[in-house]
Amino acid sequence: MSNKEKQQSVGSSRDYLMDYVDRIEKSVGSNRDTDGLGIIAIGPSTIGSVDAINGEDGKEVPEFAVTRHELQQLASYWAGERIEQDFDWSLYQCTGSSEWRWSAYINRRLHRLAEVLGSETMRKVWHEAVVNFRKHVKLTDEDWRIFTGGTDKEQEAWRGRELARLDGSPSAAATKQTEEPDLDEGK
Numbered sequence: 194m195s196n197k198e199k200q201q202s203v204g205s206s207r208d209y210l211m212d213y214v215d216r217i218e219k220s221v222g223s224n225r226d227t228d229g230l231g232i233i234a235i236g237p238s239t240i241g242s243v244d245a246i247n248g249e250d251g252k253e254v255p256e257f258a259v260t261r262h263e264l265q266q267l268a269s270y271w272a273g274e275r276i277e278q279d280f281d282w283s284l285y286q287c288t289g290s291s292e293w294r295w296s297a298y299i300n301r302r303l304h305r306l307a308e309v310l311g312s313e314t315m316r317k318v319w320h321e322a323v324v325n326f327r328k329h330v331k332l333t334d335e336d337w338r339i340f341t342g343g344t345d346k347e348q349e350a351w352r353g354r355e356l357a358r359l360d361g362s363p364s365a366a367a368t369k370q371t372e373e374p375d376l377d378e379g380k
Contacts, residue, residue, distance in 0.1 A: 261310070265318060268306040272322035275299050280330065283340055283348065284355055 259267075278296055282288060288296075307315045327337060339351040 264306060264310055265314060268303070268310060268315060268318040269322055269325075271299055271302045271306065272318050273326060275303060276322055276326045280326070280340065284352055286352075 274295075278292065278299065281292075303315075310318070323337075326332075332340065336351065336355070339347045343351065
């Protein structure tokens with residue numbers, strides 16, 4: 194490829210990138226946490242359509258003031274979503290444009306909630322979210338340790354066991370620890 198062809202290729206790539214960014218920005222709704230998370234139409238396909246973010250369900254409702262208690266419930270919901278998304282990524286090792294948008298949106302919502310509720314309340318929210326998630330997914334202390342900080346080798350082995358368990362494999366169920374997780378330790 195000649196230098197002229199390379200420059201044209203780089204120029205068209207840059208133009209495409211700017212067009213891509215412009216289309217994202219133009220598709221954003223009335224929710225300020227959706228910046229850059231809009232829908233993109235590429236030919237007959239649509240990428241990034243997540244109704245709770247950039248659709249009708251993602252529009253803010255200014256006519257309804259929430260209480261502090263309700264904000265704590267929202268924080269609990271978003272903390273659970275953050276943990277679940279991190280868990281899914283750790284387990285399946287793949288993602289897509291919708292998951293990327295959801296992840297960015299979760300972080301923005303949690304950040305805004307933390308600004309309003311403060312760090313002490315958010316610590317409590319996170320602790321409760323971890324407890325609830327571990328109960329729901331049935332994670333032992335060892336599972337949680339590996340998920341949150343295990344070595345690459347430990348995580349790979351855990352991922353294989355966990356995927357087999359989720360698929361209902363009898364051998365995985367037999368090797369799964371039967372102890373109840375100690376959820377009050379705040380791990």
